[in-house]
Amino acid sequence: MPPTDSHGSFLTRISIRRNQVVSMDVNHEQELEEIELFQKHVSDRFIQLLPPQSPILPTAADGEETTVVDTPETLLSIDWFRKLLDAYLCCESEFKAVLIIGRDATHFSKPPLDRLLPEHLDRTVKALDICNAITHGIELIRHWQRLAQIAVEALQQRPIVEGHVRRAKRALNTLLTSMTVGDKEINHHPGKSAERMWSISRRGGGGVVPPTVNHYRTTIGKPRSFSYCFSKSWSASKQIQAMSTNLVAPRGGESTGLALPVYIMSSVLVVVMWTLVAAVPCQDRAGLGSHFQLPRHLGWAQPMIGLQEKIGEEWKKKEKKGTAGLLAEIQVIEKVAQNLVEFSEGFEFPVGAEKADEVGAQVMELGEICLRMEVGLGPLQLQVRELFHRMVRSRAEVLDVMDQVGKITTPVPY
Template identity: 25%
Template sequence: MAQHGGASLLASLGAVLNLHFSLHRGGNTNNVASKRHPVLQEFETRLRDRLETLKVAGEEKSFLSIDWLLQAMSIVLATHANVEALIPESQLSLSMHRDDKWVDEYLDDSAKLLDVCNILKEGISEVEHYQMLVQFALHNLDNREISGAELKYSRARNALAECKEAIKRKDTEYRQGFPKSKLENCSSMLRTMGDKLVTPKGEEAMKGNGFLNAIYGAKVTTIFLCGLLVTALACKPKRPLTNLSVASHYKWSPALVSLQQRVKEETDKRKTKGSIALLRELDSVDASVQRLHEILDRHLTEKAFPLAREQATELKMEVEALRKHSADLGYGLQPLEVQVNELFRMLIASRLALLDIISSART
């Protein structure tokens, strides 16, 4: 489905630019759409419904959970793919000139989004490495081949200490006096892109039966939802979430504003409670790691082996809690990475097709 969407977007861009240059050469500049095209209205309705559904899902699944972020990224991909529906070749009515800004802006923004994808992939890889350390600790606790509880607990404690250090390093990156992390730079870049968004106006807004309005909607959605993923992968981000200001006349505008507000409320609440990570599953794993490390360290310091029944029960409960939280975190990381890779692929393919069409049309 995603591949079909990507291909459709390329066909759309091709139709847009081929007609753009043929109209420019022919001098036909009077046939500008006087009202919104029905397909644009359908695009806006779909985007509104997806954003409203995402808000409901956040109430049910928890905002910035793995499940919720997977749904958010699926909206980014679907929105890019649906842009193509606005460009039925027989109904295009573009009146563009060679000095139009939208092509350059599209290329510039897509280049920045490619950088965002690369940083997101690195952020996901960091969490996957953290997951490996957690699994190593659990493996040591489960390993019956290790003779002696003390050795088993010692190895597990050391692995959990590495987990704590990994989270501490991520947290330290956001403290004053340290260089900005890639995720923080990425967040700043998305914020700047959001601040520079300009709503298409007048005749420009109706070019290609509203094509630039659709591009604008896809851009807003991508900046906002990718920004949430960046925030979720960071630890204790200093800056507040990106707050995009959009014109109120779009069907999807109220849904976006409402979703932004709800996510902000939830993240502010989490920060107030002292959550080290806004990605819910990562925060749960970190809390469980802290508790289990403390228990193991206490038993190893006291050298109270074998453990009394009550102590053994406490340890077993914490191990099972960590195993569950780790499984919840782990199952969504690979699909999330696949989605980021797919967005990267779509952006690359669109850029190449766009540049090729421009080059062919101008020769």
């Protein structure tokens, strides 16, 4: 998904203005204008992610409520998440433009940036772990899609006979059992639980090979594998909680300086990671709905608060029952799979015309979801990979600037 036009014009505007400044600090008014633009673009991008006709709190001076223009993507669908990640990548590019391009590096060694930037970089490291977990979770969803596809192909046969029903039931039972495996077991690949999760009765000829997991070691200067196994103690929920620790909105004079875009970008990072963890199966997500709340008085945060509230409500409903994730396609697969298992348990040959039409409609719905997942999961996984590498590069760029500051401020021994 290409960046928006406002994104390109924003970076061009900053580059042109800062090229006019040779050895002087950026004019304070210009800096305020750039920060204001950054806030507006963050708000605009997240407004586009809100569900159709979702009310948001007023951001304009007139105090009137606004509504969001209908968007074609269903909330928490694969297409919606691709749009979310694109919004993050655009915000991240603009953030670096505000923070680094043409900036006097000595700003980074002065309060409050000398504290806020290292904290932001630490959140980025934790987000890299979450990206790894999300990539592993997408592989698990691919496995579910393949199991559902087995059931679709079996129940599309006409006439439906007992052998077709048995094959579909075996695949769907394995699918539903895998979805109910506890979060603690999802990413811990070795062991009996993982074997249960990845296996389908091989004697029946319906075996599905689990996705390959790479275990190459980290080398200097290279990020670790995207699909590594997590220890049992790793927790996606605690990772989000740790990312939100010490994330406090700037006050006083800090609220008009560079501390503000750092806070905004950290908030966007936490919201995006929190949403991914809620939707995609990850290890240990207990209590996820209670983490991280943005201050309501911040205008740019209103669309994100709206999303958090909507997703939080859905999470609390599902958490009580146990959930494989809030991804829209997962919800449809789980619902239809349960209905088809009920049909298979009461199957009698021959199937009546009315029942055959009912089952046929459900199989068609399941087939359409499988196709949507087959088309969308690959690009989504690539986008998560792009997000991972973008964060690695951006972190390195900021560290380089901070290292330069350290060399400048270090006294030369005589």
